[in-house]
Amino acid sequence: MIKTNVSTNKSPLIFFLLVFALSIPLSLAGTVIGLELLPGLPVSSLVVAFCPLIAAVILVHGENGVVGVTRLLKRAFDFKRIGAKVWYAPIVLLMPGVMVLEYGLMRWMGSPIPIPQFPIWAPLALFVASFVAALGEELGWMGYAIDPMQARSNALQAGIFLGLAWAAWHIIPVVQVGRSPEWIAWQCLFWVASRVLFVWLFNNTGKSVFAVAMYHAMLNLTWQLFPINGSFYDPRITALIVIFAAVIVTIVWGPQTLAQYRYARSSTGVQSSTTS
Secondary structure, three states: OOOOOOOOOOOHHHHHHHHHHHHHHHHHHHHHHOOEEEOOEEOOHHHHOOHHHHHHHHHHHHHHHHHHHHHHHHHHHOHHHOOOHHHHHHHHHHHHHHHHHHHHHHHHOOOOOOOOOOOOOHHHHHHHHHHHHHHHHHHHHHHHHHHHHHHHOOHHHHHHHHHHHHHHHHHHHHHHOOOOHHHHHHHHHHHHHHHHHHHHHHHHOOOOHHHHHHHHHHHHHHHHHOOOOOOOOOHHHHHHHHHHHHHHHHHHHOOOOOOOEEEEEEOOEEEEEEOO
16 A cells, blocks of 8 residues: 655645756856766766755755655655565666667667677766766655646656656756757657656656666666767667657556556545555
8 A cells, every 4th residue: 555645835836946946057057167077968967966856855844844854865765665576677677678779770770880888897887876866856856746746637747747847957968068959859759758657667666766766877877888978879769769668658557647556636635555
């Protein structure tokens, strides 16, 4: 049995405005600095990644004080919420599978894409860094914003709307590293479809922030390791694959919850319970 009470005080719109207000000056500062932490990743991203968490902490403190903030931060390692351990398979393997499929399709289409090459320590180091940064985002996006959004609509719509905000939030960083308008458009489609998969995983793992942060870390890891340092990454192919996956998930699990839950709306929030 999983019960989730959504505070009526939570405002996703205020959260988004606060995230953008915190992020835009930092992102613009990255334009002045002009450095990249990794290929395709401006130095400002290191700080900006924690803006969703900072915004969530500010709002939660106003709503529930220190107790609420402590409860939010504890969700960084709420892996005990993941009841069915089979969900670790898509959490860990889905994005590597997407990238392997993309690699195979590019080779099949005759693209001169090289064999992946990286030091043996690189995946572990990149995963740790990606996981820390992912927590900075997901404690805000999923730990704070997604439940009130689902309470107001359904899981699919909440995922799409959050994906649109997430994509818009990435615009400045990708412009900073010189991406073309076509690249950005396809990447935005990828981000929106990916956020639907985030919601799917979230709702099927007892609303675990740890689970979606792991998935987010695998997303960033596989992108950076794609030959060479992501330089051969093609957002057109990735977007189409992930859109297909999101469509399948929606058909199989249903747009209302994207999960094996029944939601009962009440004046105080959302209550969910497993059906199997």
